[in-house]
Amino acid sequence: MKYFILFGPPGAGKGTQAGAMKQRYNLCHLSTGELLRSEIASGSELGLKAKALIEAGNLVPDEVVEGMIEERFRKTTGVDGFLLDGFPRTIAQAEALDLILGKNGKKVTAVVSIMIPDELIGERIAHRATIEGRADDASPEIVQNRINTYHAKTEPLVDFYRKDGRYHEIDGVGSIEEVQKRIFDLMDRF
Numbered sequence: 031m032k033y034f035i036l037f038g039p040p041g042a043g044k045g046t047q048a049g050a051m052k053q054r055y056n057l058c059h060l061s062t063g064e065l066l067r068s069e070i071a072s073g074s075e076l077g078l079k080a081k082a083l084i085e086a087g088n089l090v091p092d093e094v095v096e097g098m099i100e101e102r103f104r105k106t107t108g109v110d111g112f113l114l115d116g117f118p119r120t121i122a123q124a125e126a127l128d129l130i131l132g133k134n135g136k137k138v139t140a141v142v143s144i145m146i147p148d149e150l151i152g153e154r155i156a157h158r159a160t161i162e163g164r165a166d167d168a169s170p171e172i173v174q175n176r177i178n179t180y181h182a183k184t185e186p187l188v189d190f191y192r193k194d195g196r197y198h199e200i201d202g203v204g205s206i207e208e209v210q211k212r213i214f215d216l217m218d219r220f
């Protein structure tokens with residue numbers, strides 16, 4: 031089993047690229063953001079708790095997403111690996127992931143990081159807002175809070191994974207096809 035982390039700031043194109051990656055490498059795509067949005071849509075207790083945090087652009091507690099990921103790892107069959115999208119987002123989540131995988135003698139195969147400059151984030155999210163209608167894409171203040179949260183809590187993961195050579199960066203500026211080719215050229219090596 032391979033465990034890929036799809037990393038990058040909000041609006042980098044992780045969700046857009048995930049579909050093709052999932053197909054080419056027979057991976058289960060696990061987006062914690064999508065899982066949380068479907069909890070909200072179903073009106074579950076977890077969804078109710080997460081809604082206000084998500085809509086304000088804050089992170090939900092680590093234990094919530096760690097539990098979701100562990101459950102999906104346990105239940106998913108018939109794939110060659112997992113594509114984690116939007117998880118881990120904090121050092122604590124990355125450490126928890128290492129523990130969860132370590133229990134079964136596994137580890138993160140590679141981090142595929144799609145990088146775009148901050149100036150492009152606002153532009154990409156404004157475009158997505160017209161298509162997907164996500165509550166947390168709707169206001170510039172909330173988007174700015176998500177960018178700040180990314181820099182403060184998620185960006186430290188770059189060093190965490192770089193230390194042991196698992197971190198691989200892709201330039202996320204360009205057309206969807208151009209970025210996809212860069213990703214495939216990298217992932218074909220694993």
Ligand code: AMP
Pocket residue numbers: 040062063064066083084085087088089090091092095115116117118119123166176
């Ligand atoms: P995303 O779809 O990845 O942009 O996630 C949307 C929102 O869901 C984030 O802004 C957070 O509020 C929440 N979320 C998604 N993944 C995580 C995570 N790994 N840890 C904490 N909160 C998360």
